[in-house]
Amino acid sequence: MSESIWIRNLQNALLLNPLVMLHGNVRDLYSVPDDLKHKLPLNVAEAGYVEFPIWLALDFERRGYDVVVIYDSVDEAVFLRREMATRFQEMAQRPNATDTTTTNIASPPSTTSAPPPKLPITNNRVQATDTSNADWMNKLSTSMAPLVFLSQLVNQVLPNTESSIAIVFRYTDRYFRFSDRQDADERRLSILLQKAAAIIPQNRHANRPASRITMLFDLEGAIPQELGPQAPFAGAARIPLPSSEDRESFFRSNHESFFVDHTKAFHPDQNAEQLADIVSLCDGLATREMLGLAKLSRQDEMGLNGDHFKKLLDRFRFGKRENAWQKVRHEVLANAAERLRQRVQGQDQVIEEVVPTLIRAKLDLVDISKQGHSPKPRGVFFFVGPTGVGKTELSKAIAELIFGDANQMTRFDMSEYAEEHQQARLIGAPPGYVGFDQGGQLPNAILEQPFSVLLFDEIEKAHPRILDKFLQILDDGRLTDGSGKTVYFSETIIVFTSNIGTSSRPHEELGGLDYPDLVKHFHTEVRDFFIELRRPEILNRIGEDNILVFNYLRDESVRDTIVSRQIDDLAQVIQNRFQFKIEITPSFRAVLKFHPRGFETNGARGVRNLLRKLVMDRLAMDIFRDPNAFVNRTFIVDYDHFEPVKPGFEFARDRIVYEWES
Numbered sequence: 001m002s003e004s005i006w007i008r009n010l011q012n013a014l015l016l017n018p019l020v021m022l023h024g025n026v027r028d029l030y031s032v033p034d035d036l037k038h039k040l041p042l043n044v045a046e047a048g049y050v051e052f053p054i055w056l057a058l059d060f061e062r063r064g065y066d067v068v069v070i071y072d073s074v075d076e077a078v079f080l081r082r083e084m085a086t087r088f089q090e091m092a093q094r095p096n097a098t099d100t101t102t103t104n105i106a107s108p109p110s111t112t113s114a115p116p117p118k119l120p121i122t123n124n125r126v127q128a129t130d131t132s133n134a135d136w137m138n139k140l141s142t143s144m145a146p147l148v149f150l151s152q153l154v155n156q157v158l159p160n161t162e163s164s165i166a167i168v169f170r171y172t173d174r175y176f177r178f179s180d181r182q183d184a185d186e187r188r189l190s191i192l193l194q195k196a197a198a199i200i201p202q203n204r205h206a207n208r209p210a211s212r213i214t215m216l217f218d219l220e221g222a223i224p225q226e227l228g229p230q231a232p233f234a235g236a237a238r239i240p241l242p243s244s245e246d247r248e249s250f251f252r253s254n255h256e257s258f259f260v261d262h263t264k265a266f267h268p269d270q271n272a273e274q275l276a277d278i279v280s281l282c283d284g285l286a287t288r289e290m291l292g293l294a295k296l297s298r299q300d301e302m303g304l305n306g307d308h309f310k311k312l313l314d315r316f317r318f319g320k321r322e323n324a325w326q327k328v329r330h331e332v333l334a335n336a337a338e339r340l341r342q343r344v345q346g347q348d349q350v351i352e353e354v355v356p357t358l359i360r361a362k363l364d365l366v367d368i369s370k371q372g373h374s375p376k377p378r379g380v381f382f383f384v385g386p387t388g389v390g391k392t393e394l395s396k397a398i399a400e401l402i403f404g405d406a407n408q409m410t411r412f413d414m415s416e417y418a419e420e421h422q423q424a425r426l427i428g429a430p431p432g433y434v435g436f437d438q439g440g441q442l443p444n445a446i447l448e449q450p451f452s453v454l455l456f457d458e459i460e461k462a463h464p465r466i467l468d469k470f471l472q473i474l475d476d477g478r479l480t481d482g483s484g485k486t487v488y489f490s491e492t493i494i495v496f497t498s499n500i501g502t503s504s505r506p507h508e509e510l511g512g513l514d515y516p517d518l519v520k521h522f523h524t525e526v527r528d529f530f531i532e533l534r535r536p537e538i539l540n541r542i543g544e545d546n547i548l549v550f551n552y553l554r555d556e557s558v559r560d561t562i563v564s565r566q567i568d569d570l571a572q573v574i575q576n577r578f579q580f581k582i583e584i585t586p587s588f589r590a591v592l593k594f595h596p597r598g599f600e601t602n603g604a605r606g607v608r609n610l611l612r613k614l615v616m617d618r619l620a621m622d623i624f625r626d627p628n629a630f631v632n633r634t635f636i637v638d639y640d641h642f643e644p645v646k647p648g649f650e651f652a653r654d655r656i657v658y659e660w661e662s
Helices: 005-016 034-039 042-047 052-062 082-092 146-157 184-202 244-258 272-281 287-300 308-318 330-334 336-343 348-362 391-403 420-427 441-448 469-476 507-511 515-532 536-542 556-578 586-594 599-625
Strands: 019-024 029-031 049-051 067-072 076-081 121-123 136-140 165-169 212-217 234-239 379-384 409-413 453-457 478-480 486-488 493-498 547-549 581-584 634-639 656-661
Touching: 005 019, 005 234, 019 184, 029 052, 029 244, 029 287, 034 052, 042 049, 049 052, 052 067, 052 076, 052 165, 052 212, 067 082, 067 146, 076 082, 082 136, 082 146, 146 165, 146 184, 184 212, 244 272, 244 287, 272 308, 287 308, 330 336, 330 348, 336 348, 336 391, 348 379, 348 391, 348 547, 379 391, 379 515, 379 536, 391 409, 391 453, 391 493, 409 441, 420 441, 420 469, 441 453, 441 478, 441 486, 469 478, 469 536, 507 599, 515 536, 515 547, 556 581, 556 586, 556 599, 581 599, 586 599, 586 634, 599 634, 599 656
Parallel strands: 019 212, 019 234, 067 165, 165 212, 379 493, 379 547, 409 453, 453 493, 581 634
Antiparallel strands: 029 049, 067 076, 076 136, 121 136, 478 486, 634 656
């Protein structure tokens, strides 16, 4: 493995601190350097990859540690070499006058002329087929529970200045809880660790490295406070996912394993652009996952050539689901503008901006990149404008147009995430917190519907720290939830909606602006919002050209269409459920068009509210009194006004006329 930055950071942390907390990609597989493979059993060396604790143990051995032990509460103490187990045993059995609770691990070997008894050491990992395997990954046969093991370290082993020992605690966050939730045994365990770290600085020798304790955590947040980097004896280092260089090295070394028929194999040096594309698409994958890709590739006979790898990656991430983007028919997008206008009235300028993005998404032309395929979401829109003018409706229309079902849109009301702690509900709680096992609402939605429209409604109401999560989503097309699981957004369309700018100027003034001036106003307001929030990078990821401004619904023909559609929807529901008809007179339709709480202030949503209050409330009372009395009759709603209803009229509720006609 090349000398990556994270390896140098790890070495610095180990140089400076007796106790080092490692977090991140600690469950992955790591390539064994060629110069160490001769020290491994044949079957391990041929695999070429080992788990991170073993990789770390081999690195400790390379740097001259006399004893290297990997510990967890199930396997207990496992030593890299048989001679290391023997040496630890000798140190642990030395008498210590200051400690009366020392556990005798095993009896010392006999010194008589008879053959010495077999040491209580067992080969724990590899079924030995030759003598070299018997030297690998050995453990003491006597039980070494965590408190017993740490007591031995503190009282016998670490005070020994003649040997340097490296201990790797794995699965630490599975049996060592947060500071305020520890029971008595865990608190004692914590104290023993702190005492062990305090002993280590005294164990100095010019010719050997100082003893070190490392603890592996999946997440940084799982590290108990008293053992965190703020402690004077502790340090921390993050183990990242494979870098671009690591991924390229992986595919150069393992490309043949993706093929059953090696005559069709991929040749990295002859396909430099394809290799770069593959490396880019695998951003965020662990080595273990890339090895899984190779198995899946052989099983389905896919390979790395052409578009095969993109299909392979989709299969790996989303299972055997059909790619919904491939099912979008040419004629659907050819008529996309007209179909969207039928659903959303009065927003032709916005629709004209939306359609080209949808076509690019279908063609997978998401970003300008040599790699061709981009991990970013297929489309990103920021819909801004007054309330009730079609922002949510257009999002539903896009979902229905592309994915064939308006239910393929998932809506998140961002006003529910106004506090920082509420990100646990959206992203997922970390281990140890309430709701950890339930996952986050956003990752769960992606796992259920990877091909979908995600609507983040009223985005300006979310807490700024929650908004930061969108940086990774928009840039890398992925998100890691509270449990460390990664979900992918590469097949989604993301829509943010906002009313930013609607309250900064009087409603009448904004409503009277020409559309170009309205666009300028809202663009300025959105830009200023993110600058004042100190999150201009989020706006940069969205792209100012993707800020689409919705116009006020001023055109009378548009209002007529919206009013008629909402009345028709109501009439259909009533006819289907209660078997009677509704008739709304032209006079009352004018009331819906020009009511002060209708289009002028609340858009189409205001008309729906008026219908609910002025028509459905009266209907509900009549039906409740006698549900069978109105079957096959007609309910008429009129407005008795001495002159035609026009803008600015004074509404009087007592002028509404309700009548049942046989």
